[in-house]
Amino acid sequence: MISPLGSLSSLKLKLGIVIVAAVWVTAVSTIVAVRWLDLPPIVGAAAGIVLALACVQVLARGTTKPLREMAAVATAMARGEHGREVAVTSCDEVGELAHAFNRMTAELAETDRLRRDLVANVSHELRTPIGALQAVLENVVDGVSEPDPETLRTMLAQTRRLGRLVTQLLDLSRLEAGDQPFDMRPFEIGDVLHGAAREARLHAPEDVVFSIDVEDGLRADGDPERIHQVVMNLVDNAVRYSPRPGHVALRACRQDRVVRVEVDDDGPGIPHDDLERVFERFYRGDGRRGADGGGAGLGLAIARWIVELHGGTIRAERREPHGSHMVVTLPVAPRS
């Protein structure tokens, strides 16, 4: 129901009008009752007050309704019910408050959805290696299989997977909470690329070759350990998706006020629709969830957090005819 004062944008003005109207109605009706209808003064005053209250009810209708609704929605949210909205019936301060309240409830509902997704994803990711470990151990305990080196290797692989996942989750939550200080300083980006390639060569198949092309003396501003972690994530992915034989190219050059780092491979590349989504937590384009089919889909999410906390950017592009092209920009070191 529309409030008669609903179009006024000031709560103070509305209250003023209601008070003046109430006083006026009380005075007029008392005078009419006493002078014209010859009623006793006490009855006249009582009639005036009743009429004034009725007048306030009509004029102030809808003014406090959003406040009552907000209280009801807040109580429902405390019980875990999300998705309810307050009807905005006025354009005064209470209406503005109702708008802000609706925005806040929408954000809280989204945060709650993300939290539920996260818990579901984490549980799923932990259940897979734990289930596999349990199955192998049960077989060994029941005497179905021997604790031979092959079985132990499978168990070790699952344990490593669990360890990696827990480390990544911890990393992500620390980054999101913002309580992991970076050791920011100017550093040679070439050292980071050479270090990452050296480390990757230890695990990469022999027929995947690495090439590095860096401008001499190019320095970026940031935490070299963290940038190493970003580059390592990109190189790991590049190696995983490279054909055999394959070529992973690491490059760094200066572009205006930023250092541009690129990691290319000639694998299948990331589909157009996934170029942004691969940076979401737990997103794995190909949906592989096997023990060796890759990680949990956290690598690029962590990389984006790190790079953005450095004031840089990270994006994925496609190479033609195939392959992926990952581009990171970082602030250039002063006097570089």
Ligand SMILES: Nc1ncnc2c1ncn2[C@@H]1O[C@H](COP(=O)(O)OP(=O)(O)O)[C@@H](O)[C@H]1O
């Ligand atoms: N170089 C690449 N080539 C093809 N797809 C890639 C590449 N890098 C990342 N992706 C896609 O992005 C997804 C997310 O990558 P990432 O966050 O590193 O997770 P993970 O490596 O744990 O799967 C991968 O599952 C894959 O589908």
Ligand SMILES: [Mg+2]
């Ligand atoms: Mg990865």
